[in-house]
Amino acid sequence: MFIRIPKHKTMNSQSVTTPKISRKHLALPLVVLVVTAPVWLGFFEPRLFYFMNRQLAVLPDLFWSALCMLGTGWVVFALTAPMLWRAPRVLVSWLGAAPLAGVFTRIGKVMADSPRPLEVLDAQAIHVIGEPLYVAAMPSGHTLTAFAAATAIYFSLAPLGRRRFLWLFALAAGVGLSRLAVGAHWPADVAIGAVLGIVSGLTGAWLGSRIAEKHVQVNSWLLRGVALVGVYSLYVLWTDRMGFENNMPLQYGLGVFLAACLLIFFSKTVRHTQIPQPTRPTP
Numbered sequence: 001m002f003i004r005i006p007k008h009k010t011m012n013s014q015s016v017t018t019p020k021i022s023r024k025h026l027a028l029p030l031v032v033l034v035v036t037a038p039v040w041l042g043f044f045e046p047r048l049f050y051f052m053n054r055q056l057a058v059l060p061d062l063f064w065s066a067l068c069m070l071g072t073g074w075v076v077f078a079l080t081a082p083m084l085w086r087a088p089r090v091l092v093s094w095l096g097a098a099p100l101a102g103v104f105t106r107i108g109k110v111m112a113d114s115p116r117p118l119e120v121l122d123a124q125a126i127h128v129i130g131e132p133l134y135v136a137a138m139p140s141g142h143t144l145t146a147f148a149a150a151t152a153i154y155f156s157l158a159p160l161g162r163r164r165f166l167w168l169f170a171l172a173a174g175v176g177l178s179r180l181a182v183g184a185h186w187p188a189d190v191a192i193g194a195v196l197g198i199v200s201g202l203t204g205a206w207l208g209s210r211i212a213e214k215h216v217q218v219n220s221w222l223l224r225g226v227a228l229v230g231v232y233s234l235y236v237l238w239t240d241r242m243g244f245e246n247n248m249p250l251q252y253g254l255g256v257f258l259a260a261c262l263l264i265f266f267s268k269t270v271r272h273t274q275i276p277q278p279t280r281p282t283p
Helices: 028-035 047-056 061-071 073-080 088-112 141-156 167-181 187-209 221-239 245-274
Strands: none
Touching (some): 047 167, 047 187, 061 073, 061 141, 061 245, 073 141, 073 245, 088 141, 088 187, 088 221, 141 167, 141 187, 167 187, 221 245
16 A cells, blocks of 8 residues: 655646546446456355365465555555655545445445355355455445555546556455455455446545645645544554554554654644744735
8 A cells, every 4th residue: 555656746736636537437337337346146065165264274364464454544544654644645545535435335235135254154164364354245344445445546646657557456456355355245246346446436536636735745734634533543553453453563664654754743732833824024
C-alpha cells in the first residue's frame, strides 16, 4: 500500500489527482461479476474451497495472517498515512469508500446469512489459521475493504502513468486468497466481496474528486479530522488482535509508523497555520 508520488508535484492539483470516473470504469464491477459467476454460483463447491485451502497452505501461516491485515481499514490507514501531506485527496478518496464498504458488508452478511466452511464441512479437513469463524460468511469483509481501498486509490491517481499501480489490485486479490487460506471464507464470498469493493472504491474516488481544493490543504479541518481517525486507528492497532495473535508484533510496528506520520502531519498543520497570511495593501 505504500505509494510513492514525487513531492515536487502538486498533490492537490485537479489535473494530477482528480481524474474523472468514466462509464467504462463503471463497467468494471459488472465485468468482474460476470467473469466470477461460476465461482459465486457455487458450481465447484466444496471441491474448490478444499483445493484452494490445501494448496495455499504451502506458504507459512504468518504470510497469510499478515496479508489478512490488509483487509482491515486500520492497517490500510497506517500504510497510507504519509498521504496526509503528500497526497491528501487520494487518502480522502479511499476513506470516502469506507462507509459504503461497511454498509455492503453489514447488509450483505445479514441478507445472505450464509454459514462459513467450518460450520458445514469437516473441520479436521480444513487448514485454519487464527480465530475459527462459523457464521456470516457472505461477503468477505476483508476482501471488500481491500478492493475498495485499492480501487479508490488507483482511480484517484493521475491517468497518465497510473498503470504502474495495478499491483494494488493484485495485492487486494492476495487478501481475498488469504481468507481462503485461513479457512474463513468460501471462494464465492471473496468474489462478491471483490465486486462490492470495486463499487465502493469507484464511489470513493468520485466523492474525492468533488471535494473543494481548500478542504484538502494540510491545514484544513477535514484533514485534521482525518488525522484524528488515525489516532483511533493507532489505538486499535495496539490493542486489538483482529483475529490473529501472531500479527501483534506487526501491528505494534505499524502503530509506531502511524504515530510518527501523525506527528509529522500535526507539526506541518501547526506550522502552516502559524505562517502569516499576506495582507492586501490599504487603498
